[in-house]
Amino acid sequence: MTRVQLDHVSKQYGATTAVDDFNADIADGEFITLLGPSGCGKTTLLRMAGGLIRPTRGAIAVGGHPLWRDGVRDDEAVRELGIVFQDANLFPWLTIEQNIALPLELRGVDKAVRLTRARELARLVSIEGFERRWPRELSGGMRQRAAIARALSSDPQILLMDEPFGALDAMTRDAMNLELQRIWMETRKTTL
Ligand code: ADP
Numbered sequence: 001m002t003r004v005q006l007d008h009v010s011k012q013y014g015a016t017t018a019v020d021d022f023n024a025d026i027a028d029g030e031f032i033t034l035l036g037p038s039g040c041g042k043t044t045l046l047r048m049a050g051g052l053i054r055p056t057r058g059a060i061a062v063g064g065h066p067l068w069r070d071g072v073r074d075d076e077a078v079r080e081l082g083i084v085f086q087d088a089n090l091f092p093w094l095t096i097e098q099n100i101a102l103p104l105e106l107r108g109v110d111k112a113v114r115l116t117r118a119r120e121l122a123r124l125v126s127i128e129g130f131e132r133r134w135p136r137e138l139s140g141g142m143r144q145r146a147a148i149a150r151a152l153s154s155d156p157q158i159l160l161m162d163e164p165f166g167a168l169d170a171m172t173r174d175a176m177n178l179e180l181q182r183i184w185m186e187t188r189k190t191t192l
């Protein structure tokens with residue numbers, strides 16, 4: 001089954017063509033990596049796939065739903081997506097488990113249920129024991145683990161990540177790339 005379909009997608013910023021006629025059918029459970037030099041359009045493509053910006057031309061479907069319809073983003077399609085950015089963007093005034101559980105809180109999930117889920121996810125990303133700590137008490141790599149856990153908390157079908165380890169040192173980045181493969185093996189989320 002096709003999870004994400006990009007059909008003749010282009011993005012124009014004034015005179016700059018950031019993405020030109022990109023096509024891809026990403027199947028359920030696939031792990032896809034976009035490679036290319038700085039400025040080739042990776043971030044733009046990912047932001048379009050995430051519904052954060054609209055393509056100038058072409059169409060994107062997520063889980064079979066068009067992402068945009070008459071200029072309005074389809075919430076059902078967006079619910080399939082979990083996004084991780086280069087910086088963890090954790091809220092400093094929330095503990096790690098509160099950060100992980102935040103998407104569930106925003107959906108009105110019961111406190112006990114969401115904290116149970118946050119602890120499961122902390123285990124999945126190997127930061128168990130740090131659930132009650134503040135983001136500033138964790139290393140950059142651990143904060144990115146927490147950001148991945150947060151992106152997974154609402155159980156999206158698709159994980160979108162834009163150089164999620166780009167701000168980490170080279171050794172931690174290598175370790176996290178392996179960790180990401182392990183997490184993917186355990187969850188089988190479609191990953192871009
Ligand atoms: P990458 O992530 O591969 O480095 P980007 O998607 O960030 O590439 O950028 C692709 C091109 O689009 C670059 O030429 C960049 O300068 C341009 N671009 C990206 N975002 C904007 C924007 N918001 N406004 C204008 N130009 C942009």
Ligand code: MG
Nearest residue numbers: 042043044162
């Ligand atoms: Mg980029």
